[in-house]
Amino acid sequence: DAKTTQPTSMDCAEGRAANLPCNHSTISGNEYVYWYRQIHSQGPQYIIHGLKNNETNEMASLIITEDRKSSTLILPHATLRDTAVYYCIVSPHTGNQFYFGTGTSLTVIP
Amino acid sequence: DGGITQSPKYLFRKEGQNVTLSCEQNLNHDAMYWYRQDPGQGLRLIYYSQIVNDFQKGDIAEGYSVSREKKESFPLTVTSAQKNPTAFYLCASSIDDSEQFFGPGTRLTVL
Numbered sequence: 565d566a567k568t569t570q571p572t573s574m575d576c577a578e579g580r581a582a583n584l585p586c587n588h589s590t591i592s593g594n595e596y597v598y599w600y601r602q603i604h605s606q607g608p609q610y611i612i613h614g615l616k617n618n619e620t621n622e623m624a625s626l627i628i629t630e631d632r633k634s635s636t637l638i639l640p641h642a643t644l645r646d647t648a649v650y651y652c653i654v655s656p657h658t659g660n661q662f663y664f665g666t667g668t669s670l671t672v673i674p
Numbered sequence: 675d676g677g678i679t680q681s682p683k684y685l686f687r688k689e690g691q692n693v694t695l696s697c698e699q700n701l702n703h704d705a706m707y708w709y710r711q712d713p714g715q716g717l718r719l720i721y722y723s724q725i726v727n728d729f730q731k732g733d734i735a736e737g738y739s740v741s742r743e744k745k746e747s748f749p750l751t752v753t754s755a756q757k758n759p760t761a762f763y764l765c766a767s768s769i770d771d772s773e774q775f776f777g778p779g780t781r782l783t784v785l
Contacts, residue, residue: 596772598773605762605779605781606778606779607678607764607766607776607777607778607779608717608764608766608776609776610773610774610775613772613773651716661719662707662717662719662774663716663719664709664716664717664718665716666714666715666716667716
């Protein structure tokens with residue numbers, strides 16, 4: 565079963581920051597937070613992952629709360645091409661059980 | 675992703691026939707995975723393999739079989755025992771069981 569809770573859907577205006585929340589209150593000490601996104605009828609695309617420190621790459625930023633029970637994926641300047649389903653996953657870095665829930669369907673509005 | 679190929683993109687089969695979906699990767703990844711996705715749902719793990727000649731059942735392995743004779747290849751056979759085989763099938767690979775890289779998927783329709 566998925567160990568995360570995400571809102572079903574969100575809208576964001578083009579050019580604005582998209583903040584996607586994820587709750588993972590039962591996360592274990594050795595579990596990382598991963599984010600993927602899936603554009604319709606394509607394979608999921610890796611975005612970012614982190615353990616407890618905030619992380620940033622060319623695609624997004626990941627903010628993890630100090631108690632690690634929740635996190636937020638930030639797309640700093642959303643574009644229409646960011647419209648997708650975003651999955652938040654918790655998993656050990658050396659494990660192989662990625663549980664994909666239903667994710668958050670993000671729609672970027674022109 | 676660019677290093678993982680799945681073919682064909684669309685596949686049609688008659689009910690009762692076995693069908694094999696291909697997955698090839700040139701990323702030199704040790705681990706490979708098969709997922710199934712139904713409309714409006716997340717991905718569910720069918721089988722995974724961490725090394726050549728070894729594989730493990732995932733959450734929904736019934737009605738499926740796999741082989742891992744080569745590092746680059748992890749074919750999935752959907753057998754006639756699978757009750758609802760129509761779905762979107764996704765293959766993934768990873769270098770060390772960490773982030774997984776996905777192929778473009780095969781949409782199987784059983785008529």
